Amino acid sequence: MIVIFLGPPGAGKGTQAKHIVERYGVPQLSTGDMLRSAVKAETEVGLKAKAVMDAGNLVSDEIVAAIIEERIEADDCAKGFLLDGFPRTIRQAEMLDSILTKKERTVDVVIELQVDEGALIERLRTRIEETKARGETPRADDNEETFAKRLGVYRDETAPLIPFYADQGKLRSIDGMAPVKTVSAEIEAILDPISTAK
Known part of the structure; x- marks a missing residue:
């Protein structure tokens, strides 16, 4: 069961990813974690x-794709995996397709969490307030300016993946503004039949 999550920053992908990992026993592959490992x-x-990052540059698509190709060979990925943070662009999605084709595998489903951008900024404000109330320091990227930039990048680079996967018949959209448990239940309704068919 190979699952891709789409949705702007703050849509709740992290929360739902944890739920999927626990329920289906598949690893969550985060590009940042994989790079560090x-x-x-x-x-x-x-x-x-490392050489690229040490020079202060962004790691190329080719390097990220190679790291993913290496990672999905691991035993814990035999049953499937959840991709988080990749693909971010059409080019990366095409690279992923060719990696999986070589391994005679394919993406089963792409789950898009649809959210209202105005409400996301409210969620961010709440998260910052709650973090401060606990006496903790908010994350460095938890500020409205950075958040607005990340939303813009998502709109320009990642949102085109929605029609890309819809054309392949793999896209399932869910209301990400619903309560967490409702979103989890909708995800289960999509993934349960796939996991039992595997």
Whole structure:
């Protein structure tokens, strides 16, 4: 069961990803985590990524794709996996398709969490207030200016994946503004039949 999550920052992908990992026993593959692991393990791709990051540059699509290709060979991915943060662009989606085709696998479903952008900014404000109320420091990227930039990048680069996967018949859209448990139940309704068919 190979699942991709789409949705703007703050849509609740992290919360739902945890639920999927626990319920279906598949790993969540976050590109940031995979990059850090590959660098730490000093794999060939990890060393390439480290050189790029040390120079203060963004890691290329080719390096990220190579890290994903290496990671999905691991035993814990045999039953499937959830991709978080990849693909972010049409080009990356095409690279993913070719990696999976080589392994005779395919993306089963792409779940899009649809949210209202104005409400997302309210959610962000609430999260900042709650963090401060607990006596903790908000995350560095938890500010409205950074958030607005991330939303813009999502709209320009990642949102085109919605029609891309809809054309493949793989897209399922869910109201991400619903209560967490409602969203989880809708995701289960999509994934349960896929997981039992595998």
